Each structure stands twice: as C-alpha cells, then as structure tokens.
Amino acid sequence: MSDSTIISSLGLFFLAALAEIGGGYLVWLWIKQKKKIIFGIVGGIILFTYGVIPTLQPAEFGRVYAAYGGFFIISSILWGTVIDKKKPDRYEIIGATVAVIGASLIFYAPR
Amino acid sequence: MVYETFEKAKLFRSLPLYRLVNRDRISWNKILVSIIFFLLAGLCEIGGGYLVWLWLRDSMSWMLGILGGFVLFAYGIVPTFQPSHFHRVYSAYGGIFIVMALVWGWLFQGTKPDTYDIVGASIAILGVAIIFYMPRKNEAMWKDRK
Numbered sequence: 001m002s003d004s005t006i007i008s009s010l011g012l013f014f015l016a017a018l019a020e021i022g023g024g025y026l027v028w029l030w031i032k033q034k035k036k037i038i039f040g041i042v043g044g045i046i047l048f049t050y051g052v053i054p055t056l057q058p059a060e061f062g063r064v065y066a067a068y069g070g071f072f073i074i075s076s077i078l079w080g081t082v083i084d085k086k087k088p089d090r091y092e093i094i095g096a097t098v099a100v101i102g103a104s105l106i107f108y109a110p111r
Numbered sequence: 112m113v114y115e116t117f118e119k120a121k122l123f124r125s126l127p128l129y130r131l132v133n134r135d136r137i138s139w140n141k142i143l144v145s146i147i148f149f150l151l152a153g154l155c156e157i158g159g160g161y162l163v164w165l166w167l168r169d170s171m172s173w174m175l176g177i178l179g180g181f182v183l184f185a186y187g188i189v190p191t192f193q194p195s196h197f198h199r200v201y202s203a204y205g206g207i208f209i210v211m212a213l214v215w216g217w218l219f220q221g222t223k224p225d226t227y228d229i230v231g232a233s234i235a236i237l238g239v240a241i242i243f244y245m246p247r248k249n250e251a252m253w254k255d256r257k
Contacts, residue, residue, distance in 0.1 A: 027187035069209035080198025099238025109227030
C-alpha cells in the first residue's frame with residue numbers, strides 16, 4: 001500500500017469507529033435510557049452509514065481490520081470516559097492493554 | 112440449565128476455575144448468554160455490512176442495501192441485551208471483532224491465519240474477557256447466580 005492509501009485508510013477507520021460507536025450509543029440511549037424513538041432512528045441511520053464505509057476501503061485490507069478491533073476497544077473506553085463520564089476501572093485498563101498487545105502482534109508481526 | 116449439567120460432573124467441580132467462579136458467584140448461564148449475544152452482534156454486523164457491500168460494490172439491487180440497513184440497526188440493538196455498561200460491552204465486542212476480521216480474511220480473501228494471528232487473537236480475547244467478565248460488586252451481571 002502507498003502512503004496515501006494508508007492515510008485514507010486510517011481516516012476511514014476513524015470515521016468507522018465514530019459511526020459505529022456513536023450510532024450504537026444512540027440506539028442504546030433509546031432502549032436503555034428510555035429516550036425518544038428519534039434517538040433510535042438516527043442511530044440506525046448512522047449505523048447504516050457505517051455499513052457504507054468499508055465499501056470505500058481499498059480491496060486488500062485483510063489484517064488491518066484486526067488492528068481496527070484494537071483501535072475500537074480503546075475508542076469505546078474513551079467514549080465511556082468522555083461522553084458517559086464513566087472512568088475506566090482497573091480491569092478495563094488492564095484488559096484493554098492486554099487486548100491491544102494482541103492486536104498489535106497481529107498487525108506488526110514480522111512476516 | 113447448562114450450568115447444572117456441568118455442576119453434576121465431579122471433575123468439573125474440582126477445577127480451580129470452577130472454585131474461583133463459584134466463590135465470586137458468577138453465573139455460567141449468564142456468561143453463555145452474553146457470548147451468544149456477542150456472536151449474534153458480530154453476525155448482524157458482518158451480514159448487514161455484506162448486504163450493503165453487495166448493493167454498492169457488486170451493483171446488486173438497492174433493496175439489498177435497505178435490508179442491510181435494517182440488519183445493521185439490529186446490530187445496534189443486540190448489545191442493549193447485555194447487562195453491563197455501554198463502554199464495557201462495546202470494548203469487549205472489539206475482541207470478537209478481531210477474531211471475525213481474521214476469519215473473514217481467511218474465508219473471503221484467502222489469507223490463512225498464521226501463528227502470529229492466532230497468538231495475537233488469543234491474547235486479545237483474554238484481554239476483553241478481563242474487561243467483561245472480571246466480577247465487580249453490585250453489578251447486574253454478578254448479582255444473583257443462575
């Protein structure tokens with residue numbers, strides 16, 4: 001992959017995480033916090049948009065998606081901290097660190 | 112139900128894991144149910160995404176795209192069945208996602224997982240298991256057994 005495809009790929013991952021977590025959060029608010037149905041509908045539309053993003057990725061993304069999983073774990077915990085005001089507890093920090101080590105091994109392994 | 116079957120086996124009761132889990136009053140049934148929901152979410156995400164892909168990349172009917180949208184909406188609903196915090200459910204799901212990405216690459220792009228993939232994915236699963244299944248006091252997941 002050239003530099004520009006890597007950069008656009010990273011940008012798309014960022015967008016994907018935002019849409020996936022943000023859309024899921026709105027649906028969560030609708031069902032769990034009994035917010036208005038409009039939250040659920042907007043969340044559903046954002047999740048649909050999330051489904052469009054991978055179609056914009058270059059064809060060979062293979063293991064890069066595994067790395068996205070690690071990125072997703074960190075993003076979810078940050079979302080909880082910033083939006084939900086729920087500080088990660090000890091096990092969330094330890095577990096997330098372990099999981100990211102695993103994802104990095106997949107991505108950075110010398111092949 | 113599943114738990115009781117296991118509980119009858121003496122060997123199972125002697126496992127350190129069983130004792131640890133029993134002491135902390137974790138419900139095996141709840142763990143099993145949560146895993147099923149994680150897998151179901153993964154299925155909805157891949158299935159919905161694939162339907163959208165068929166519409167946009169393989170120029171099939173837009174109706175598949177709409178259907179994909181509904182499946183992705185369902186993907187947003189499934190995690191709400193998990194008795195935990197939003198960020199904990201989603202971060203744990205990230206581990207499932209890693210495994211799915213490797214299986215997907217294997218089935219559809221022909222990239223067979225190598226040793227690094229398998230070790231890395233196992234470490235990632237261990238990590239998200241710590242995030243999700245470590246018993247915390249006064250939380251729905253751990254309140255009552257069975």
